[in-house]
Amino acid sequence: MPSSSLSDRGARAAATPLRIDYDAFREAEADLFHPTTNPSGKIPLNIAENRLSWPELKSRIEAIAAGEEIADWVPGYTSTRGAPAFREALASFFSQHLAGEPMDPQRFVVSAGATGVIEMTALVLAEAGDVAVIPAPCYPVYERDIANVAGMERYDLVTRSAEGGLADATDFTIPDLEAARSEIESAGKRFRMLILTTPNNPTGGILGVDQLEAVADWCVARKIHLVVNEIYGLSLIDTRHPAIASEYVEHRVFTSFAGMIADRDCDYLHLWYALSKDLGISGFRVGMAYSHNEDFLTGYANLNLTHSVSNHTQWLLSHLLADADFMTGYVSRNKDRLTEAYVFVAGALRSMGVSYVPSRGSLFAWINLSEFLEDDSEEGELALWRDLFDTTGVLLTPGVGFGHACHGLFRVVYPCVSHEALAEAMRRLAGFVRGRRAR
Numbered sequence: 001m002p003s004s005s006l007s008d009r010g011a012r013a014a015a016t017p018l019r020i021d022y023d024a025f026r027e028a029e030a031d032l033f034h035p036t037t038n039p040s041g042k043i044p045l046n047i048a049e050n051r052l053s054w055p056e057l058k059s060r061i062e063a064i065a066a067g068e069e070i071a072d073w074v075p076g077y078t079s080t081r082g083a084p085a086f087r088e089a090l091a092s093f094f095s096q097h098l099a100g101e102p103m104d105p106q107r108f109v110v111s112a113g114a115t116g117v118i119e120m121t122a123l124v125l126a127e128a129g130d131v132a133v134i135p136a137p138c139y140p141v142y143e144r145d146i147a148n149v150a151g152m153e154r155y156d157l158v159t160r161s162a163e164g165g166l167a168d169a170t171d172f173t174i175p176d177l178e179a180a181r182s183e184i185e186s187a188g189k190r191f192r193m194l195i196l197t198t199p200n201n202p203t204g205g206i207l208g209v210d211q212l213e214a215v216a217d218w219c220v221a222r223k224i225h226l227v228v229n230e231i232y233g234l235s236l237i238d239t240r241h242p243a244i245a246s247e248y249v250e251h252r253v254f255t256s257f258a259g260m261i262a263d264r265d266c267d268y269l270h271l272w273y274a275l276s277k278d279l280g281i282s283g284f285r286v287g288m289a290y291s292h293n294e295d296f297l298t299g300y301a302n303l304n305l306t307h308s309v310s311n312h313t314q315w316l317l318s319h320l321l322a323d324a325d326f327m328t329g330y331v332s333r334n335k336d337r338l339t340e341a342y343v344f345v346a347g348a349l350r351s352m353g354v355s356y357v358p359s360r361g362s363l364f365a366w367i368n369l370s371e372f373l374e375d376d377s378e379e380g381e382l383a384l385w386r387d388l389f390d391t392t393g394v395l396l397t398p399g400v401g402f403g404h405a406c407h408g409l410f411r412v413v414y415p416c417v418s419h420e421a422l423a424e425a426m427r428r429l430a431g432f433v434r435g436r437r438a439r
């Protein structure tokens with residue numbers, strides 16, 4: 001522990017990096033690839049950001065900031081549920097683009113990014129020591145977000161196919177949930193929350209409607225909170241694109257959980273969303289929870305001041321979201337850009353002979369490089385990850401921490417760089433793969 005001047009909690013935090021790939025990311029940022037000025041520079045493909053649509057969004061945001069008079073509610077305190085004007089705009093945006101049915105602005109609470117929302121939700125719904133079950137592989141930072149303040153524990157639901165290799169984290173069944181429940185209860189703990197992410201980070205899998213319905217009913221009957229994270233809900237791939245259509249065994253359309261929450265109108269079903277990914281504005285720090293549980297919303301709001309979003313940001317974004325014509329065009333163009341980038345990466349991976357999970361959404365390709373592991377272990381995976389970065393300058397996210405059972409799987413974030421950088425990264429990855437296979 002670094003310093004006795006801190007609490008035990010503070011000392012643990014000081015000794016634990018935010019994420020395993022952060023130092024390497026800083027290294028990459030200091031020597032970034034540029035096609036003409038730094039062609040041998042590094043290409044970080046590890047941070048979940050979408051930069052493809054920023055130029056378009058930037059112009060719109062600049063126009064709002066320059067053209068609109070700042071509302072008089074902006075400099076003062078506002079509702080800790082989120083500014084009413086923002087929740088109105090958010091509810092109609094969410095209704096139109098995700099839910100397909102009216103959403104009540106009073107049932108939204110707004111916090112600083114999905115991270116703030118996850119932390120707050122765990123705090124309000126769970127006791128310390130309660131367990132959150134999450135199908136694997138999953139977003140690794142859930143672990144911290146539910147533990148830091150609320151003291152919840154993470155349980156990785158590893159499904160049968162995930163034990164064997166690539167899986168999209170959607171193939172879990174009710175018997176899998178039952179088995180997890182018995183195991184957790186046998187250990188004297190409480191299965192308090194099930195967290196589902198659709199589209200999934202890192203696999204891009206989306207949950208089928210029948211499956212979601214069945215899982216919701218199972219959770220409600222057992223008084224287990226089900227939270228569905230739709231942070232990638234508009235970051236969808238056109239799986240009917242001719243270059244990739246044959247990869248999907250079954251056609252699946254993303255369906256928001258919002259309608260199922262409305263149909264059941266009960267205290268145990270909730271939804272998370274954020275503007276970080278679908279709008280590519282993670283730095284604006286805007287996330288939200290939606291629920292029909294009034295006590296949850298009230299308790300959340302009473303604790304939410306530490307996680308509030310700046311009124312100026314809420315004001316700016318309420319103008320953006322309320323511009324229905326612009327947002328409709330944006331959502332569709334963003335999907336086209338994402339699909340184009342994904343099709344490119346999928347084609348490159350296929351020609352390298354590297355297997356991956358066919359993605360239906362999110363910002364990722366989840367790929368299998370396990371054939372290159374010198375040691376089939378966590379250390380072996382990290383050694384391969386570092387070796388790939390050192391030899392090619394391409395930085396991926398290692399699979400460590402995603403909670404699945406095998407080694408050698410990596411996450412590629414493809415919309416976070418220009419097409420030129422992505423093409424160069426794929427060229428270098430192909431060289432690495434060829435070189436390793438020739439050894």
Ligand SMILES: Cc1ncc(COP(=O)(O)O)c(C=O)c1O
Nearest residue numbers: 048113114115139201274276282
């Ligand atoms: C599934 C998931 N949830 C939450 C977050 C955190 O989002 P935010 O930046 O809005 O806190 C991420 C970021 O990558 C994510 O992938």
